[in-house]
Amino acid sequence: MGCFPCFGSGDVEELSVGNGKGGNGRREEQPVVPLTIDRVNSGLDKPSTISNPSSRKESIGLKIGSGVNISAQTFTFRELAAATKNFRPECFLGEGGFGRVYKGHLESTGQAVAVKQLDRNGLQGNREFLVEVLMLSLLHHPNLVNLIGYCADGDQRLLVYEFMPLGSLEDHLHDLPPEKESLDWNTRMKIAAGAARGLEYLHDKASPPVIYRDFKSSNILLDKGFHPKLSDFGLAKLGPVGDKSHVSTRVMGTYGYCAPEYAMTGQLTVKSDVYSFGVVFLELITGRKAIDSTKGHGEQNLVSWARPMFNDRRKLAKLSDPRLQGRYPMRGLYQALAVASMCIQEEAATRPLIADVVTALSYLASQAYDPATALASASGHRSSRGGRAVEKGEDGGGSGRRWDVDGLEKDDSPRDATNKDFDREKAVAEAKMWGANWREKRRASEQGSFDATSASG
Structure with missing residues (x-):
């Protein structure tokens, strides 16, 4: 797709944006000459x-x-x-x-x-x-x-x-007034998947590719039905072409979202956008800001706070936004965290391509969470606690069960805990496999197209 057939490289020199004169900005007698x-x-x-x-x-x-x-x-x-x-x-x-x-x-x-x-x-x-x-x-x-x-x-x-009637994603995640309802899990996954598709278009469909460079929650605008659209392309940059691995540019962006290798070297790639996407995805999962000076020491930077928890299965549930009140699929949470973890890897080469992220999030968005169904599935399971029968679905946990701070059911037997750990590992492994499988299918498809072309020639 040749979006920029006339674009080249080199220093910029001259631009004509009309023939307006005067400084009052109110030249009313004639329209502006087209750009x-x-x-x-x-x-x-x-x-x-x-x-x-x-x-x-x-x-x-x-x-x-x-x-x-x-x-x-x-x-x-x-x-x-x-x-x-x-x-x-x-x-x-x-x-x-x-x-x-x-x-x-x-x-x-x-x-x-x-x-x-x-x-x-x-x-x-x-x-x-x-x-x-x-x-x-x-x-x-x-x-x-x-x-x-x-x-x-x-x-x-x-x-x-x-005009985007629902404002920005930031408006629905942070500093919500008491009367404003928080985004539910399904809407969050829908927004993440749509925003990823916007990045995929820029990275894979535009030619040459476009690096967005300022992906953040305030730049994701929401249309009716919470349909996400990327906005504010003032910092966008054409990506590398040919045998070039990156473009070198001055460091611009927003603190907390900027990929570490870009911030340190000024070397920009599409993987820089993938890192920024991972930060926004973490915002959607946790409800926290990328940078929050009101938090205590060690919790102000979202990525620095979240990273250690990825290595502790028992703490994964603590990464969910408390405002969700447990209304999310636990397996979906683990898979979403696996995707976010891959996107915010320190090394750019280890991050997935945005096309792989789109594949994973499209699947997650298709697995709609129904609180009524989740409650019904748990209605047959009761535990006795303090002489009172407790419905396993009264609070906490995306599966509609009671969870302690470590993400394990309060009345789990050791065997149940072992099974639950196995489920976590399996869910994370599945998420990690999505990207690899997608890349393999795409390589096979491309190879098949090449073989067919060679045979016909």
């Missing part, structure tokens, strides 16, 4: 959340052939000011490194949109604006947010997206 790019300019480079201040300005690594037009609509500043009621506070949705985001309605169509306005004193600049327009105009997938258009009117830079 036609011959070469891309680094523009007003700004550092992101993580940045190496000693590095020089980097090139975007893209060049667009002459005459390639961006398909996104163009808007005047006046149109977007009208859509957002002149950027009133009641239309304000949130703020990120790029700038503030407002909800609006286009006067021409009535469509609900999200309008992101570049903060000229913010963390990102004109370069990120250009990359975002380029990427989202050329890349289209159900799990990528849809860019409707942009405004390059005078010195104003705004992006217009489809």
